Amino acid sequence: MTDEPRILIRRAGPLQGEITIPGAKNSVLKLMAATLLADGEYTLTNVPDIADVGIMADLLAAIGVSSEVVQPGTLRLVNHGNITPVAPYELVERIRASINVLGPLLGRFGRVSLSLPGGDDFGSRPIDMHLTALEAMGAVFEFRHGVVEATADRLHGASITLEFPSVGATENIVTAAVYAKGTTVLDNAAREPEIGDLCNFLVGMGAQIEGIGTSTLTVHGVEPGELKAITHAVVADRIQAATYLAAVAVCGGEVVLRGARADHMEMLLRRFHDMGLVVTSAGVGPTSSLAVFAPQRLRSVDVATLPYPGIATDYKPLIVTMLSVADGVGIVTENLYPGRFRYVEELQRLGADIRADGHHAVVRGVAQLSGAPVRAPDIRAGAALVVAGLAADGETSMTGVHHVDRGYDDLVGRLASLGADIERVD
Ligand code: UD1
Numbered sequence: 001m002t003d004e005p006r007i008l009i010r011r012a013g014p015l016q017g018e019i020t021i022p023g024a025k026n027s028v029l030k031l032m033a034a035t036l037l038a039d040g041e042y043t044l045t046n047v048p049d050i051a052d053v054g055i056m057a058d059l060l061a062a063i064g065v066s067s068e069v070v071q072p073g074t075l076r077l078v079n080h081g082n083i084t085p086v087a088p089y090e091l092v093e094r095i096r097a098s099i100n101v102l103g104p105l106l107g108r109f110g111r112v113s114l115s116l117p118g119g120d121d122f123g124s125r126p127i128d129m130h131l132t133a134l135e136a137m138g139a140v141f142e143f144r145h146g147v148v149e150a151t152a153d154r155l156h157g158a159s160i161t162l163e164f165p166s167v168g169a170t171e172n173i174v175t176a177a178v179y180a181k182g183t184t185v186l187d188n189a190a191r192e193p194e195i196g197d198l199c200n201f202l203v204g205m206g207a208q209i210e211g212i213g214t215s216t217l218t219v220h221g222v223e224p225g226e227l228k229a230i231t232h233a234v235v236a237d238r239i240q241a242a243t244y245l246a247a248v249a250v251c252g253g254e255v256v257l258r259g260a261r262a263d264h265m266e267m268l269l270r271r272f273h274d275m276g277l278v279v280t281s282a283g284v285g286p287t288s289s290l291a292v293f294a295p296q297r298l299r300s301v302d303v304a305t306l307p308y309p310g311i312a313t314d315y316k317p318l319i320v321t322m323l324s325v326a327d328g329v330g331i332v333t334e335n336l337y338p339g340r341f342r343y344v345e346e347l348q349r350l351g352a353d354i355r356a357d358g359h360h361a362v363v364r365g366v367a368q369l370s371g372a373p374v375r376a377p378d379i380r381a382g383a384a385l386v387v388a389g390l391a392a393d394g395e396t397s398m399t400g401v402h403h404v405d406r407g408y409d410d411l412v413g414r415l416a417s418l419g420a421d422i423e424r425v426d
Pocket of ligand 1: 096097126127129131167168169190314336337
């Protein structure tokens with residue numbers, strides 16, 4: 001027996017009910033970093049209650065932006081204008097999104113000292129594309145003892161084509177470009193909905209950005225001082241939404257996800273449809289919702305991850321879990337991160353029949369998984385193991401809960417409210 005926090009999951013009957021999908025981790029962290037761009041008081045609403053928001057808040061506090069949860073889901077951030085553009089190792093190594101302070105600090109202050117980031121432990125995550133693009137805008141980088149020292153007089157606009165539509169690079173380039181002299185045209189930009197959310201936030205602050213949601217972003221730099229602090233609602237989390245869809249898919253039942261955006265999950269919903277899930281959407285934008293109805297048994301499909309609008313790599317552990325209990329054989333191909341299949345061994349402990357090699361996993365559906373002790377290796381895999389536990393006979397006890405806490409707002413409570421047999425033991 002261990003004292004480590006655990007999530008205990010037992011096989012659940014059909015799930016029923018309604019839940020609200022919180023704001024996206026991969027958006028809120030970037031919005032928080034963007035508050036470095038202008039002094040004043042910001043209010044973010046629809047903020048998920050997740051550990052990474054606290055870590056980002058600590059990082060921003062060290063740099064000079066204070067923040068406070070004023071009520072559940074509402075975060076007030078105050079940039080007093082007293083900024084120290086240094087991101088220290090102890091904070092940076094805890095969260096990959098700390099790299100997002102680079103663009104705003106460089107664009108506004110012309111200097112940054114940033115420890116090289118850590119983040120999820122699923123392979124190397126270089127930042128060469130961020131640096132090459134910022135160099136084209138006039139930045140100079142020096143590396144010493146694991147720290148990047150960046151300097152620039154005033155950045156200037158540039159014509160940049162990314163060799164791959166990197167999420168983080170796109171965000172850093174756009175946040176650096178808002179104060180650059182002249183126009184920056186970014187081709188092959190990443191198009192994830194969270195980037196759209198960041199661009200809309202910047203436009204709300206006074207930035208001039210065209211092509212939001214497309215792969216060509218044009219940023220006309222404004223004069224320093226022209227951006228203002230604002231209030232903004234964080235876009236709904238498509239990955240958390242997908243997690244509840246996957247839970248219904250393996251448990252059966254009928255559930256409504258308020259706030260979930262079908263328009264941000266089109267390719268995934270198409271695949272889920274092919275697997276037999278019936279998903280209908282209602283409403284538009286922030287008032288939209290998804291209703292999901294599960295078939296008797298899922299059908300297997302093949303899935304490949306791709307940058308948005310393709311199927312996100314972050315959905316993959318959920319898809320592999322669904323295929324583990326589906327009828328037939330599915331092949332899953334990872335195109336973004338080689339080696340991001342570590343949770344497969346944990347699913348195998350639950351009786352899943354999966355062979356993973358390099359970028360591919362072959363998943364042969366079994367009639368029944370069987371509960372066992374497992375350990376979450378990262379956020380998304382942790383959520384997928386919880387979902388697998390819901391479909392497994394007997395009890396599944398999952399450690400490594402802190403990974404799930406980084407990106408899931410009360411996963412256990414939300415699933416329990418839908419009738420899942422799940423509890424957290426701290
Ligand atoms: C973001 C998400 C992460 C998601 C990923 C891909 C956050 C905090 N994280 O991560 O959950 O899985 O998008 O959708 O938002 N690369 C380079 N050089 C670079 C930048 C990236 O080689 O300069 C490579 C990476 O190693 C990786 C791929 O490009 O193989 C994708 O990276 P990127 O799109 O930048 O992802 P992140 O922003 O790190």
